[in-house]
Amino acid sequence: MRIELLTVGDELLLGDTVNGNVAWLGRRLADHGVEVTRSVVVGDELDVIVEAVNSALGRADAVITTGGLGPTYDDLTRDALAKAAGVALRRDPSLERRLRERVARAGRELQPMALRMADVPEGARILGNSAGSAPGLRVELPGGIVYALPGVPFEMRTIMDEVVLPELAAIAGLPAVARRTLRTAGMWESVVATRLAEVEAMDGVRLAYLPDPAEVKIRISVAGDDAAERLAGVEARVRELLGPAVYGADEETLDRVVHRLLAERSATVATAESLTGGLIGAELTGMPGSSATFAGGVVAYATEVKRRALGVPGELLAEHGAVHPDVAAAMAAGVRDALGATYGIAATGVAGPEPQDGRPVGTVYVGVAGPEGPPVVAGPKLPVPGSGAESRGVIRRMTVVHALDLLRRLLLGLDVEDASGKARADREDLA
Amino acid sequence: MRIELLTVGDELLLGDTVNGNVAWLGRRLADHGVEVTRSVVVGDELDVIVEAVNSALGRADAVITTGGLGPTYDDLTRDALAKAAGVALRRDPSLERRLRERVARAGRELQPMALRMADVPEGARILGNSAGSAPGLRVELPGGIVYALPGVPFEMRTIMDEVVLPELAAIAGLPAVARRTLRTAGMWESVVATRLAEVEAMDGVRLAYLPDPAEVKIRISVAGDDAAERLAGVEARVRELLGPAVYGADEETLDRVVHRLLAERSATVATAESLTGGLIGAELTGMPGSSATFAGGVVAYATEVKRRALGVPGELLAEHGAVHPDVAAAMAAGVRDALGATYGIAATGVAGPEPQDGRPVGTVYVGVAGPEGPPVVAGPKLPVPGSGAESRGVIRRMTVVHALDLLRRLLLGLDVEDASGKARADREDLA
Numbered sequence: 001m002r003i004e005l006l007t008v009g010d011e012l013l014l015g016d017t018v019n020g021n022v023a024w025l026g027r028r029l030a031d032h033g034v035e036v037t038r039s040v041v042v043g044d045e046l047d048v049i050v051e052a053v054n055s056a057l058g059r060a061d062a063v064i065t066t067g068g069l070g071p072t073y074d075d076l077t078r079d080a081l082a083k084a085a086g087v088a089l090r091r092d093p094s095l096e097r098r099l100r101e102r103v104a105r106a107g108r109e110l111q112p113m114a115l116r117m118a119d120v121p122e123g124a125r126i127l128g129n130s131a132g133s134a135p136g137l138r139v140e141l142p143g144g145i146v147y148a149l150p151g152v153p154f155e156m157r158t159i160m161d162e163v164v165l166p167e168l169a170a171i172a173g174l175p176a177v178a179r180r181t182l183r184t185a186g187m188w189e190s191v192v193a194t195r196l197a198e199v200e201a202m203d204g205v206r207l208a209y210l211p212d213p214a215e216v217k218i219r220i221s222v223a224g225d226d227a228a229e230r231l232a233g234v235e236a237r238v239r240e241l242l243g244p245a246v247y248g249a250d251e252e253t254l255d256r257v258v259h260r261l262l263a264e265r266s267a268t269v270a271t272a273e274s275l276t277g278g279l280i281g282a283e284l285t286g287m288p289g290s291s292a293t294f295a296g297g298v299v300a301y302a303t304e305v306k307r308r309a310l311g312v313p314g315e316l317l318a319e320h321g322a323v324h325p326d327v328a329a330a331m332a333a334g335v336r337d338a339l340g341a342t343y344g345i346a347a348t349g350v351a352g353p354e355p356q357d358g359r360p361v362g363t364v365y366v367g368v369a370g371p372e373g374p375p376v377v378a379g380p381k382l383p384v385p386g387s388g389a390e391s392r393g394v395i396r397r398m399t400v401v402h403a404l405d406l407l408r409r410l411l412l413g414l415d416v417e418d419a420s421g422k423a424r425a426d427r428e429d430l431a
Numbered sequence: 432m433r434i435e436l437l438t439v440g441d442e443l444l445l446g447d448t449v450n451g452n453v454a455w456l457g458r459r460l461a462d463h464g465v466e467v468t469r470s471v472v473v474g475d476e477l478d479v480i481v482e483a484v485n486s487a488l489g490r491a492d493a494v495i496t497t498g499g500l501g502p503t504y505d506d507l508t509r510d511a512l513a514k515a516a517g518v519a520l521r522r523d524p525s526l527e528r529r530l531r532e533r534v535a536r537a538g539r540e541l542q543p544m545a546l547r548m549a550d551v552p553e554g555a556r557i558l559g560n561s562a563g564s565a566p567g568l569r570v571e572l573p574g575g576i577v578y579a580l581p582g583v584p585f586e587m588r589t590i591m592d593e594v595v596l597p598e599l600a601a602i603a604g605l606p607a608v609a610r611r612t613l614r615t616a617g618m619w620e621s622v623v624a625t626r627l628a629e630v631e632a633m634d635g636v637r638l639a640y641l642p643d644p645a646e647v648k649i650r651i652s653v654a655g656d657d658a659a660e661r662l663a664g665v666e667a668r669v670r671e672l673l674g675p676a677v678y679g680a681d682e683e684t685l686d687r688v689v690h691r692l693l694a695e696r697s698a699t700v701a702t703a704e705s706l707t708g709g710l711i712g713a714e715l716t717g718m719p720g721s722s723a724t725f726a727g728g729v730v731a732y733a734t735e736v737k738r739r740a741l742g743v744p745g746e747l748l749a750e751h752g753a754v755h756p757d758v759a760a761a762m763a764a765g766v767r768d769a770l771g772a773t774y775g776i777a778a779t780g781v782a783g784p785e786p787q788d789g790r791p792v793g794t795v796y797v798g799v800a801g802p803e804g805p806p807v808v809a810g811p812k813l814p815v816p817g818s819g820a821e822s823r824g825v826i827r828r829m830t831v832v833h834a835l836d837l838l839r840r841l842l843l844g845l846d847v848e849d850a851s852g853k854a855r856a857d858r859e860d861l862a
Binding site for chain 2: 010011012013014015016017018019020022023024025026027028029030035036037038039040041042043048052071072073074106107108111113114154208210219271273275276277278279280281282283284285286288290291294295296297298299300301302304305308309338339340352353354392393396
């Protein structure tokens with residue numbers, strides 16, 4: 001089965017938005033063995049959308065459109081599908097009622113223009129959208145089937161997973177493809193790729209390295225009748241080759257792994273952050289139920305706050321400034337005690353663009369203080385990705401990953417070389 | 432002048448990579464008044480690329496391709512352009528020499544396959560690439576001109592800026608287009624669109640609503656000889672229609688506006704966060720130089736931490752739980768005092784997916800405590816975008832925006848109705 005994607009929206013052609021939807025759709029469809037043969041983006045113009053739908057159906061079996069289903073005058077996908085099908089739009093009473101109820105529940109007033117979201121081409125099937133206001137539509141045209149989805153990512157994905165993918169799978173009798181993404185932290189992509197060269201060479205196995213500034217994710221795909229079985233073997237080999245750098249699989253993000261390890265030990269963690277500004281705490285509170293293991297934290301941005309709120313010795317700050325392994329250690333122990341947590345995790349460093357306290361951009365120390373023994377500090381040497389605003393964000397993100405990964409390794413009893421007193425850690429995969 | 436973009440590469444259709452290149456190209460071309468009328472992605476298949484180039488030239492004046500110029504067998508753009516032009520590929524001696532020198536300088540061995548990067552369709556012009564190994568190509572076809580660029584973002588952008596854009600500007604005598612993005616917070620998109628209907632109707636004026644879960648951004652474009660002048664008038668009218676919901680323009684993000692307002696008043700702010708976990712602090716530390724106005728904060732995730740670290744009265748927490756306007760007020764005042772800042776900003780609420788302390792998902796209170804008077808609390812009724820992990824993220828992001836916007840409005844002396852004691856704010860644009 002061949003599918004084309006059609007995205008509708010001026011903002012994409014103007015570069016105001018990056019097309020994340022088609023990346024998600026491409027991957028989801030590939031997971032189910034469905035080939036996306038082309039992806040087209042057109043603007044908010046009725047006849048252009050009509051032409052694009054028709055020419056796509058001239059090449060493929062079905063088209064999935066995203067965008068153009070909102071309430072504004074620019075939203076023309078419904079109109080285009082009606083025109084392509086040679087039918088009129090009718091206002092669906094049940095859609096209208098749900099729209100009115102939804103708006104009333106939110107205590108708002110319904111804008112007349114918004115009722116366009118209850119319009120449906122005659123003969124089209126409404127694809128229920130439990131997640132939002134605009135429903136999807138399924139329209140049969142002479143050339144094939146069109147699934148029209150909202151552009152809002154969460155709504156689009158919901159309808160795809162709940163309605164469209166099951167239908168496509170039922171129609172197409174798709175080949176078996178087994179996939180698994182392994183997630184790693186603390187190992188450079190080139191080192192990962194070099195170690196996995198033998199796996200790349202295996203028949204029927206595809207490795208994709210999924211870009212992320214701070215982690216390396218490896219997507220393993222195996223096709224064929226015994227796909228799931230082969231996948232298990234390939235996964236085991238990859239884990240063997242990469243060792244403890246592999247922290248989880250698929251949707252098991254690093255914060256979830258940390259929460260699980262803490263919960264298994266009936267432990268809690270508190271965060272002491274400087275350059276990360278609250279990002280470690282934000283990461284640790286993304287998951288529902290995180291309150292079982294995350295107590296809270298202190299964002300000690302100003303040097304004085306490190307002293308007052310976390311008890312970092314004034315002489316230490318006066319002598320070395322805020323960017324020093326001993327400061328990371330004191331911050332970690334200080335927040336552990338201040339918030340009464342089992343573990344304290346801390347990060348201090350230079351996000352840029354200017355050096356700080358005599359330390360260059362990219363100098364970062366992450367520390368973990370536990371219930372026993374002195375705090376452990378790692379000083380990963382972060383590569384500085386260009387300059388300017390974007391690099392601040394990347395350095396902060398990398399720091400979050402290194403901090404959580406340090407806690408993970410300690411909880412697992414893995415070897416961690418303490419950087420206290422040294423400028424950087426000697427851990428081979430962080431050098 | 433109308434241009435289409437053609438991206439070549441299986442990895443994009445498989446969703447392994449997001450198409451950042453076309454977003455950059457779209458914006459760059461739009462900045463120069465060149466309209467991108469369509470953007471197509473095809474896979475690494477020779478005849479598909481040929482067909483896509485030809486049909487694009489049937490619709491537009493020129494095509495810019497990215498990808499397919501690398502050294503592997505999958506890289507077929509050169510071959511496709513030669514086929515479309517009906518000419519052969521010739522190996523360019525000077526390109527071959529530069530390639531060999533480059534590889535030798537890097538201490539690597541030249542793979543024979545890599546010499547394909549020195550192949551050029553007969554009659555094509557080489558677009559020098561100071562930034563990388565594969566040059567760009569300019570090919571004249573019967574239907575129009577093709578500019579073929581490498582897929583590596585930095586190399587693509589370099590050739591565009593150094594060679595292609597100047598050439599397009601010279602050819603096209605481009606019309607003047609003036610653009611400005613206005614940024615708003617605290618007003619629903621449908622309300623914004625309804626108020627701006629009269630502006631949408633103006634000749635030569637285009638409005639695009641740029642999606643964001645928590646803010647509404649409006650991109651105003653005006654074309655014509657007096658574009659910049661007309662834009663100023665349109666912008667003034669939009670600001671008049673939307674009032675104080677407009678907080679900034681272009682790259683002036685909400686955190687930057689807040690920093691500026693604080694700096695102008697020689698004031699600092701500290702954050703007290705619950706459901707947001709550190710996101711407000713992270714937002715306020717994104718900008719270089721934020722330490723001048725951001726002192727730090729407390730992530731009081733556990734209810735006990737609200738009492739111990741921020742001094743929220745135990746009886747208040749015992750009686751009402753943590754999700755209450757008076758708790759937001761106490762958190763804001765508590766962190767202001769604990770960190771010695773001029774202002775304290777606080778957020779407490781229910782991110783979901785479960786209700787908390789008897790309050791439904793989406794119940795949020797944001798508070799600001801200043802140097803004078805009691806704290807002010809707003810209780811915006813957030814729409815719950817579906818359920819599950821993604822809605823937690825959206826509710827948290829919306830809370831960050833509402834918190835920063837409340838501080839902004841207070842610093843500007845705008846009317847803010849205090850929600851203390853009431854279940855939600857009566858502010859008309861937040862209802």
